Amino acid sequence: EAEVAQSPRYKITEKSQAVAFWCDPISGHATLYWYRQILGQGPELLVQFQDESVVDDSQLPKDRFSAERLKGVDSTLKIQPAELGDSAMYLCASSRGSVQETQYFGPGTRLLVL
Amino acid sequence: SQQGEEDPQALSIQEGENATMNCSYKTSINNLQWYRQNSGRGLVHLILIRSNEREKHSGRLRVTLDTSKKSSSLLITASRAADTASYFCATPRADGLTFGKGTHLIIQP
Structure with missing residues (x-):
């Protein structure tokens, strides 16, 4: 069964350092999402891609976060510089088409900023 | 902001x-979805x-849905230890998707 891949699974970094997370969606899925989940909370959307285009990044803190999906397949989320409050689980999800459809989530990257 | 709120929290x-x-x-x-999350893992669509x-x-x-009350319920019958997880609408x-804070379900053996 096809799955969404994410790496790394865990990342520990010091504040002010740069970090990057990678996501490979299910083959054929046009829509890709990045979510951030703080411990004890539900996931919150950061950015949505449709193929290689950003559909919505209004929740992405653009002073330090950036996301790209250059060829419309895999995607990278970057934080520079990392802050203590960025410690969270970063989840990637994909779906075939519209936001109304089922989303398939990867295992997530747990980030700890010291 | 969170659209859905689950109850109970635990x-x-x-x-x-x-x-x-x-x-x-x-x-x-247009629709409402339920997901499960095992501790420290990604979400699984239910x-x-x-x-x-x-x-x-x-x-x-x-799962039931009452659009007049803007509410939904998830019933898990004959629970098993493996059902221990957090459940999100x-x-x-x-x-x-907009998620609630989730219900943390613990199944005692």
Whole structure:
């Protein structure tokens, strides 16, 4: 069964350092999402891609976060510089088409900023 | 901001019992989805119920939707230890899913 891949699974970094997370969606899925989940909370959307285009990044803190999906397949989320409050689980999800459809989530990257 | 809110926040039951958790949301929807998350892992889609459906079943899961009350419920029958997880309801908006804070379910052996 096809799955969404994410790496790394865990990342520990010091504040002010740069970090990057990678996501490979299910083959054929046009829509890709990045979510951030703080411990004890539900996931919150950061950015949505449709193929290689950003559909919505209004929740992405653009002073330090950036996301790209250059060829419309895999995607990278970057934080520079990392802050203590960025410690969270970063989840990637994909779906075939519209936001109304089922989303398939990867295992997530747990980030700890010291 | 979070659209859905699950209730209760935590639930502990004995193995074999049924577990019911509820979700309330604020705006009109096309569908509502339930996801499960095991500790420290990604989310797994459980079931999607459309706004014109009132009830849907999948194995030991039963989901209801009352659009007049803007609420949904998830029933897990004959619970098992493996059902221990957090359960989230989610509603689609233009840019993605909006999740509640979840119900943390513990199944006692």
